[in-house]
Amino acid sequence: MSLSSGFVSLNPNESSRIAYFSMEIAVAPHMPTYSGGLGVLAGDTLRSAADMGLPLAAVTLAHRKGYFRQHLDKDGVQTEEPQPWKIEEKLTPEKPVVTITLEEREVALRAWRYDLIGVSGHRIPIYFLDTDLQQNDPADRTLTDQLYGGDGDYRLRQEIVLGMGGVRFLDALGYRATVYHMNEGHAALLTLALMEDQMNGAPLSSAKEANAAAVRQHCVFTTHTPVPAGHDRFSLEQANRILGRDRLAFLERNGCIHEGLLNMTYVALSFSRFVNGVAMQHGKVSRSMFPEYNISAITNGVHAATWTSAAFQNIFDRHMPRWRQDNVTLRYAIDIPEEEIESAHAAAKQLLVDAVAQRTGVALRTDVFTIGFARRAATYKRADLLFTDPERLVRCAHEHGGLQILYSGKAHPADEPGKAKIRHVIELAKKLNSDALHIVYLENYEWTLGALLTGGVDVWLNTPKRPYEASGTSGMKAALNGVPSLSILDGWWIEGWIEGVTGWAIEDHEDEAAEANSLYEHLEHVLLPLFYEQPQQWRRIMRSTIALNGSFFNTQRMLEQYVVNAYFPEQRVTEPAAEPEPALAR
Structure with missing residues (x-):
């Protein structure tokens, strides 16, 4: 693949691969897998990635009950009903089943695949993670049902499934990414899964800055909102109970607790080598919100x-x-x-x-x-x-x-x-x-x-x-x-x-x-x-x-900027093409 802006060729079979994580992705009109702008942007990003032949795979949740269908009465009163859809009729099941730990119990998950096909015929696989497995506790089987549904406990569990479960599932597929792109903070806990891989079974309490730096080298984070409510935060009681004491202690040592809460934006900021807002102005606003971090800007686009x-x-x-x-x-x-x-x-x-x-x-x-x-x-x-x-x-x-x-x-x-x-x-x-x-x-x-x-x-x-x-x-x-x-x-x-x-x-x-x-x-x-x-x-x-x-x-323009600034900044044609960096040690 050769990009018009003058990048070196990237072949999907090379070891330079991207894993794109998003809580919602608008894939097709008949699939209620998104709530609004964030999901539509994610879908458009992947459609352009397919057009451009990028070596990329995406991870999201299955959302069996969708977001919601809105009804308005004559006075404008909104009511909601679920949007159930038969994922078995739209997606292809993948074989691997992996487990993650929630509240000291194992939860199994699998994934369903959808291929986006670009103008050149290149395919981008999207993996929809699903916990509706018979071996799971009945409550855990519903964890991937609703987009932005439930209470804070439900949301934190979902974000563990997305971030940590997504990394585990890509591992099981043998998909070795060199870049992990978090589309908003919902996916921030993928960094924790990468850190556990980096420690190779050793306790997180023994992690050094060199280990954190190794994870950071592979992570890219896009923040999407200057509205405080848009940054996911969880109480320390929730985090301790659901994530576990050792994981919470590690996150606390690495600056992820803000105002007494586990803040997913700070998790992503702390473990990313490249961070960006989604417009020039938003980059400025984000730098004022998080002055201790270097935040760039790549303006959004549409397909x-x-x-x-x-x-x-x-x-x-x-x-x-x-x-x-x-x-x-x-x-x-x-x-x-x-x-x-x-x-x-x-x-x-x-x-x-x-x-x-x-x-x-x-x-x-x-x-x-x-x-x-x-x-x-x-x-x-x-x-x-x-x-x-x-x-x-x-x-x-x-x-x-x-x-x-x-x-x-x-x-x-x-x-x-x-x-x-x-x-x-x-x-x-x-x-x-x-x-x-x-x-x-x-x-x-x-x-x-x-x-x-x-x-x-x-x-x-x-x-x-x-x-x-x-x-x-x-x-x-x-x-x-x-x-x-x-x-x-x-x-x-x-x-x-x-x-x-x-x-x-x-x-x-x-x-x-x-x-x-x-x-x-x-x-x-x-x-x-x-x-x-x-x-x-x-x-x-x-x-x-x-x-x-x-x-x-x-x-298309947006992704070209991500490629040259965030994904593979070392692969500009103005310099000799370097050997691709090896995937994170596992």
Whole structure:
């Protein structure tokens, strides 16, 4: 495999191999193995790894009951139900059965395999760990059932299964990785399994700094959130009881206890040679949160072929035949005739309008300006900022030719403030809907609906409270479809924003009312007049959004940065290719 950025060839049969660990991975629309952005990013990363021929295998949990299916009643009250799926019909069983120790008892686990196939035919195996084995205690058989379910004990047990069980399972397969990539802190305990391998049966109490350094040399960690609740923490009582006294004592000696809690982010930080945030701004925020660690930044991306609508794929195939193999080629979208851009977007918008009618019975119009806002319903994302001055929003719709606003997003079952945000939006929608203004909240936000929204709306709205947006990727998906963003300057948008070229920035203020005013002024004085009165200029913005943001904010570019900066920094072609470092001693 030869990467366009000038790296040495990496062959999957060489000893330079990557093991990618993630609690959730969005593999396919019909498999509920993800909750949102983290899982979608993981899936897109692996799809690009397959396209690029990287020597990589991934590890996650089976999640037999999925995340949850969201139902919203007429008042916006969210209820949840499991999403059970038959993994036996989707995945292939692997033979090895390995054991890990939880609360001084052995728990057996196996795995199911799914192969992601890239454009070149290269396969990336994904191993779904599963504890539903007859020899296990009934409670242990359910450990891999629910994504982000249960209490703190359940979560810690799951993270032991993922991190420590995942390493044990790869060992049983004979998969010798030289790089272990932790996608968020849920997988941090893989470092503990590597340390136990390094000690070769000797007690952890006898571990030296040289042993820790040997583990560190093989580990890469990506942190994804500046929100404190996003960093998993467990009480010392839980850790002592579930992990065991010796393991906890070792972690405590190595700086993994913070504010009296076992902090998985500190576990990953302490045993990684490369750490990164997921956008330039997030790298800065992470360095301020963890000043004692060297934290870099690699901005997220999306898998271009997955999130480009069928109509735009056809256009790209005609004008840039190798865009799937080389996403940078999307830069040449700047030469696509504007009429073709308009036609492709019209087709995607019609699909969205049809889907809304089928799901809700609401008949929207394709000639009316449509705003999309869809993401996890967390309070810091401020779904209701657009309704700060409802009368002004209504007036804006009536004076400028009409406005349609589409919302979607799930709140975590335990997130009552997030659920309240959904109720608030739906309550306002009932009051404000009129002939000129239509507001629709679409339930059960997932892969298929997300693709319809990012492909079919006219502008993508994002209103997080700075600096809590680590990156965000939905606006990147929209960009591939010629949909510009209107967003607070946070996360990836600081890098993607060119005013009036790829979208528009909502001014950042301490006062939410001032931010809402900036949002309204953009709608009233820029976006709606452009859309309704200067369609040619609007088409140019759509085209430049694809060429500038679609060509950069993709997982192919992102993975190339991981390869050269994190995975194999010693294998640049500017220096003689070194012999691959041997796998961790076992």
